[in-house]
Amino acid sequence: xxxxxxxxxxxxxxxxVEPGFLLGTLAHVETTYDRDPAEGDAMLDHLIAYLRAAxxxxxxxxxxxxxxxxxxxxxxxxxxxxxxxxxxxxFDVPSEVSAKTFPPMVLLPLIDSAIxxxxxxxxxxxxxxxxxKAEGERVHLHxxxxxxxxxxxxxxxxxxxxxxxxxxxxxxxxxxLGFASIDPRGTEATVAVPA
Numbered sequence: 001x002x003x004x005x006x007x008x009x010x011x012x013x014x015x016x017v018e019p020g021f022l023l024g025t026l027a028h029v030e031t032t033y034d035r036d037p038a039e040g041d042a043m044l045d046h047l048i049a050y051l052r053a054a055x056x057x058x059x060x061x062x063x064x065x066x067x068x069x070x071x072x073x074x075x076x077x078x079x080x081x082x083x084x085x086x087x088x089x090x091f092d093v094p095s096e097v098s099a100k101t102f103p104p105m106v107l108l109p110l111i112d113s114a115i116x117x118x119x120x121x122x123x124x125x126x127x128x129x130x131x132x133k134a135e136g137e138r139v140h141l142h143x144x145x146x147x148x149x150x151x152x153x154x155x156x157x158x159x160x161x162x163x164x165x166x167x168x169x170x171x172x173x174x175x176x177l178g179f180a181s182i183d184p185r186g187t188e189a190t191v192a193v194p195a
Contacts, residue, residue, distance in 0.1 A: 032081070043081040050074035065132050065139060066098035068107045072130060075108060079115055086125025087115070093132045100139045100195050103170055109159045110143040110189045117154065118147025118187055126186070138174075140192045149185040167193065 033040030050071065069091055076089045111128060119126040126146045133140050154160060160177070167175040176192040 046077040063104040065100050065102045068102050069093045072107050088127040090129045097132045097134050114145040118145040138192045139195045142190050144188040146186040150181050154179050
């Protein structure tokens with residue numbers, strides 16, 4: 001019963017996020033076409049890549065590290081079209097980890113939080129680095145940004161609380177979600193789930 005409630009919550013969260021993200025992106029594509037048709041084409045291509053990655057799993061319960069990384073990369077390309085040189089990103093997903101099972105819509109909220117609260121407020125933006133690794137019977141995903149030096153409220157953000165509840169419902173005490181400040185600046189979010 002609890003699992004069905006979590007699945008319903010995930011579907012509701014996706015239903016709220018998807019239209020706003022899609023409409024905002026399409027509006028940005030439209031204004032970009034007015035000033036630079038080639039850039040508008042590129043942004044539309046990134047949106048299509050995002051949708052191709054997202055559509056097969058939008059309502060699914062399970063995914064893989066590779067699929068979630070592909071979705072996150074397509075999302076970051078769209079955001080980069082808006083932020084330009086203020087956003088850089090890198091992925092380190094070894095082949096031995098990429099096929100491991102990973103829950104959908106866990107990586108993306110962490111990346112979105114890093115952009116909104118860590119990088120966008122800075123005039124020069126920054127970099128996001130996503131790293132995956134397997135340790136024992138668990139898969140670890142790290143999202144590191146070099147944005148704002150300290151974000152003490154990151155663990156209390158609404159999206160973080162929802163994510164923590166989902167992980168708890170799916171895996172119980174076998175899952176972890178943690179945040180650490182990086183010296184000299186930035187935050188690293190870490191998710192660990194059973195492989």
